[in-house]
Amino acid sequence: MGLDMYLSAKRDIWGFDAEDKNLGNSIQKLFPELDDIQARFNYTIVNSVKVEVGYWRKANAIHHWFVENVQGGEDECHRHEVTRDKLKALKAVCEAVLEDRSKSVVLLPTRGGFFFGSTDYDEGYYQDINDTIEIIDRCLKLPDNWSFEYCSSW
Numbered sequence: 386m387g388l389d390m391y392l393s394a395k396r397d398i399w400g401f402d403a404e405d406k407n408l409g410n411s412i413q414k415l416f417p418e419l420d421d422i423q424a425r426f427n428y429t430i431v432n433s434v435k436v437e438v439g440y441w442r443k444a445n446a447i448h449h450w451f452v453e454n455v456q457g458g459e460d461e462c463h464r465h466e467v468t469r470d471k472l473k474a475l476k477a478v479c480e481a482v483l484e485d486r487s488k489s490v491v492l493l494p495t496r497g498g499f500f501f502g503s504t505d506y507d508e509g510y511y512q513d514i515n516d517t518i519e520i521i522d523r524c525l526k527l528p529d530n531w532s533f534e535y536c537s538s539w
Contacts, residue, residue: 443502
């Protein structure tokens with residue numbers, strides 16, 4: 386039990402161009418159970434690819450940032466779209482905290498909760514910050530046709 390946090394990347398594949406059609410067909414071949422559905426429609430039925438690009442465990446300060454800046458203050462276990470601009474903003478906050486740790490409490494405060502982990506500003510907190518920067522860097526390297534969403538569970 387505890388706070389688990391996921392960042393996913395999604396790319397829509399509509400088969401309008403050869404690259405998307407080939408990718409959709411390749412993915413569909415991995416799932417032969419879809420053959421009957423595909424035969425009925427006579428076209429590739431795979432229309433998106435979604436992968437986990439980030440995972441945190443009990444990084445409650447990062448979770449709190451997503452709740453306040455992406456989820457409109459609503460802390461629930463639903464999926465929420467995260468724009469590239471929001472990822473860049475979170476990265477900037479993380480970098481500012483690492484540059485001056487005395488700003489941690491103001492810029493990226495911890496948040497207590499049921500099994501949300503430690504609220505100390507210790508090495509675990511700063512490791513979560515470093516991990517977040519790495520996750521965001523990987524995301525921002527993806528082409529613009531990828532979108533992102535955040536989801537938490539506890």
